Amino acid sequence: MTVGIPRAGMYYRCGVLWENFLRSLGEDYVVSGETNKAILEKGSALMADESCLSSKIYMGHVDSLLDRCDCLFVPWLSNFGADGINCTRFRAYHAMISNIYRERAPKLLTYAIDYSGTQDMKHAGDEETAFMSMAKALGRSKKEIRDAYRAAKQISEEDFARRVAQAEAVADGEGTKILIVGHDYSIYDAYIGRPIIKAFQNFGMKLIDANLVDRRQAQRDFRKLSDGTLPWTVSRELLGGVVRYRDRVDGIVLLTGFPCGPDSLVNEVIKREVDDKPILYLLQDGQDGLAGVETRIESFTDILTYHGNGER
Amino acid sequence: MKKKKQNEPKRNVSFSQFGSYNLLFEYFITHGLEQNYVRPPEITKRTMELGNRNSPDFVCSPFKFTLGCFLEAIEAGADTIVQVGGVVACRLKYYGSMQKKIIEDLGYDIRFVNLAEASREDPRSFLALFRKINPDFSLVKILRTGITVVAMLEALDRVQLTVSKNAGFELRDGDFDREFRRFCGRLLKSPNDPISVYRIYRETKKNMRAIPTDVPEHPLRIAVIGEYYTVMDDYSSHNIEKKMAKYGMRVERWMNVSHTLLHYSAPKRRKIIRDYVQYDMGVTTTSNVGFALECAKKGFDGIIQLKSFGCTPEIDAMPVLRSISSDYDIPILFFSFDCQNADTGIETRLEAFYDMIRLKKEAQLKSGAPERAAAAI
Ligand code: SF4
Ligand code: SF4
Numbered sequence: 126m127t128v129g130i131p132r133a134g135m136y137y138r139c140g141v142l143w144e145n146f147l148r149s150l151g152e153d154y155v156v157s158g159e160t161n162k163a164i165l166e167k168g169s170a171l172m173a174d175e176s177c178l179s180s181k182i183y184m185g186h187v188d189s190l191l192d193r194c195d196c197l198f199v200p201w202l203s204n205f206g207a208d209g210i211n212c213t214r215f216r217a218y219h220a221m222i223s224n225i226y227r228e229r230a231p232k233l234l235t236y237a238i239d240y241s242g243t244q245d246m247k248h249a250g251d252e253e254t255a256f257m258s259m260a261k262a263l264g265r266s267k268k269e270i271r272d273a274y275r276a277a278k279q280i281s282e283e284d285f286a287r288r289v290a291q292a293e294a295v296a297d298g299e300g301t302k303i304l305i306v307g308h309d310y311s312i313y314d315a316y317i318g319r320p321i322i323k324a325f326q327n328f329g330m331k332l333i334d335a336n337l338v339d340r341r342q343a344q345r346d347f348r349k350l351s352d353g354t355l356p357w358t359v360s361r362e363l364l365g366g367v368v369r370y371r372d373r374v375d376g377i378v379l380l381t382g383f384p385c386g387p388d389s390l391v392n393e394v395i396k397r398e399v400d401d402k403p404i405l406y407l408l409q410d411g412q413d414g415l416a417g418v419e420t421r422i423e424s425f426t427d428i429l430t431y432h433g434n435g436e437r
Numbered sequence: 438m439k440k441k442k443q444n445e446p447k448r449n450v451s452f453s454q455f456g457s458y459n460l461l462f463e464y465f466i467t468h469g470l471e472q473n474y475v476r477p478p479e480i481t482k483r484t485m486e487l488g489n490r491n492s493p494d495f496v497c498s499p500f501k502f503t504l505g506c507f508l509e510a511i512e513a514g515a516d517t518i519v520q521v522g523g524v525v526a527c528r529l530k531y532y533g534s535m536q537k538k539i540i541e542d543l544g545y546d547i548r549f550v551n552l553a554e555a556s557r558e559d560p561r562s563f564l565a566l567f568r569k570i571n572p573d574f575s576l577v578k579i580l581r582t583g584i585t586v587v588a589m590l591e592a593l594d595r596v597q598l599t600v601s602k603n604a605g606f607e608l609r610d611g612d613f614d615r616e617f618r619r620f621c622g623r624l625l626k627s628p629n630d631p632i633s634v635y636r637i638y639r640e641t642k643k644n645m646r647a648i649p650t651d652v653p654e655h656p657l658r659i660a661v662i663g664e665y666y667t668v669m670d671d672y673s674s675h676n677i678e679k680k681m682a683k684y685g686m687r688v689e690r691w692m693n694v695s696h697t698l699l700h701y702s703a704p705k706r707r708k709i710i711r712d713y714v715q716y717d718m719g720v721t722t723t724s725n726v727g728f729a730l731e732c733a734k735k736g737f738d739g740i741i742q743l744k745s746f747g748c749t750p751e752i753d754a755m756p757v758l759r760s761i762s763s764d765y766d767i768p769i770l771f772f773s774f775d776c777q778n779a780d781t782g783i784e785t786r787l788e789a790f791y792d793m794i795r796l797k798k799e800a801q802l803k804s805g806a807p808e809r810a811a812a813a814i
Binding site: 173176237355384 | 554
């Protein structure tokens with residue numbers, strides 16, 4: 126059985142866990158290719174116009190996998206624990222896919238995380254319990270699943286810690302530094318985010334991803350910018366990242382796919398609360414690629430370099 | 438108790454427009470918390486502009502509506518603002534925090550009471566919020582008024598349902614609306630006990646039954662579903678229910694405050710929609726999809742979904758609704774409203790929808806397809 130993993134959405138947060146889990150079980154799996162124009166166009170055709178850019182990309186990836194796998198990997202991610210919830214879209218993908226492809230009825234491999242347990246889902250629970258619920262679908266014993274999960278979890282946590290350490294090193298290092306605040310699936314997307322990163326790098330900027338923070342620390346830090354009613358885990362971590370890095374960077378870039386629900390509010394918090402750094406707000410709808418954005422990136426880096434020179 | 442209150446000036450409390458529910462809030466503030474209530478001015482273009490101008494980009498429109506209302510209420514003398522969002526795990530939960538920030542940044546010095554800070558698991562957290570409005574509140578009065586207000590809520594929603602279902606068939610334009618307004622006025626003046634509320638309710642129902650109507654043998658029955666705020670607030674939905682009534686549609690809407698708060702079993706609805714949704718989609722989607730499916734099974738003539746532009750959970754429900762629509766051959770119309778919608782576009786789409794379902798119905802009746810009788814009032 127080949128499992129298909131869309132290279133979109135939570136893949137960027139959980140992909141290391143997913144891949145190592147499947148690999149250690151010896152399952153065949155395939156990750157969809159990098160986002161390109163065709164994938165985005167396909168996804169846009171499948172989704173309502175007013176859906177967010179990243180969900181269009183996600184659905185494009187799902188579509189690209191249909192002929193290449195026996196089942197799609199679509200977890201139900203209501204939350205990651207007690208520290209907030211996820212955007213409702215990550216609960217909706219499962220039902221959206223089964224209804225968009227109703228005729229075709231692709232098989233879906235799912236684990237459902239719902240720490241709060243309020244959803245009376247069959248397999249709700251913490252992440253490990255949720256993974257165990259895949260035992261039957263994968264034809265494995267509970268023990269095999271548990272061992273594979275624990276090993277993969279450790280690898281993914283080590284990998285993340287390593288990336289955080291790298292980001293910290295960049296923040297402590299030399300050069301003109303920019304904190305980029307956005308969902309990881311926007312920042313690292315080959316079509317949406319990476320061209321922007323590259324453009325900044327071409328101007329000699331050092332980039333720090335606000336997602337790369339100690340997550341437990343970030344859950345405390347975000348309260349310096351917001352009260353505790355901020356619901357989303359990822360948004361809290363991003364604000365925590367802003368708190369963590371703001372004094373060590375020269376400017377901040379907000380990268381948002383139109384019309385992202387959480388970002389519509391979180392960006393406003395940053396704009397209102399962070400007044401000592403230049404902020405560039407890049408809102409993307411996937412329409413015109415890098416054209417137009419490039420000049421804004423250039424003039425922003427100009428400001429930062431002058432700013433920096435003046436201060437030093 | 439009384440003594441202390443003489444030195445504490447009463448606060449002027451306000452709340453945003455939200456359908457007809459403001460009157461419940463007004464009653465609770467004046468009778469339960471014994472403060473003054475500032476009615477937010479009727480929503481106008483200006484309210485919208487105020488809200489729009491001061492809101493973040495592309496935030497969902499209930500945010501803009503409520504912010505606009507708050508700002509106008511402050512101009513009208515409110516010094517305390519209550520935001521009730523927060524029972525829902527969506528952007529709504531963060532409305533209050535953001536709006537407080539915006540209002541403060543505009544330089545207003547007000548007290549902002551954010552219900553999102555309370556937790557349903559901990560009743561004491563609500564008392565802390567009440568204390569923000571009136572530090573010397575009387576628990577007895579709050580409980581007593583609470584009971585009355587719950588009775589009012591039930592009555593209000595039932596009467597509203599009667600209006601939705603029947604306004605399309607009234608012989609004299611505006612009869613139901615007039616009776617409804619009278620009912621609201623009487624509730625506000627009602628003595629503080631559920632029996633008085635019930636009496637008013639009974640009389641209103643009687644009056645409404647006496648309104649001359651002409652219900653065709655096979656009226657068009659339409660299920661209205663959608664996002665919480667827009668579905669319940671006439672201004673936000675461009676009075677769509679009234680427009681539907683003009684076409685003689687029998688509007689059935691399950692979603693209202695009493696149903697969702699007091700009479701809703703999510704596990705039950707999840708079971709009903711199992712063929713379409715195996716994993717809960719969040720917020721109001723389960724209840725909406727469930728109601729749409731029930732109506733489709735009952736042989737309704739159409740479904741209309743109302744939501745604000747970009748509303749995440751309701752957009753996600755669309756593919757599911759499409760499946761139901763094709764399985765049961767029931768047409769569905771999607772509306773997304775933002776602050777700039779023109780009325781004419783809405784009219785045109787509604788009219789086209791009406792023409793379609795009317796023709797479909799006529800063909801159906803001619804061919805003698807079985808049709809279940811419409812429920813009476
Ligand atoms: S968080 Fe934003 S970008 Fe991500 S799925 Fe939700 S609306 Fe889309
Ligand atoms: S349900 Fe829709 S309108 Fe309400 S807060 Fe969520 S996204 Fe906004």
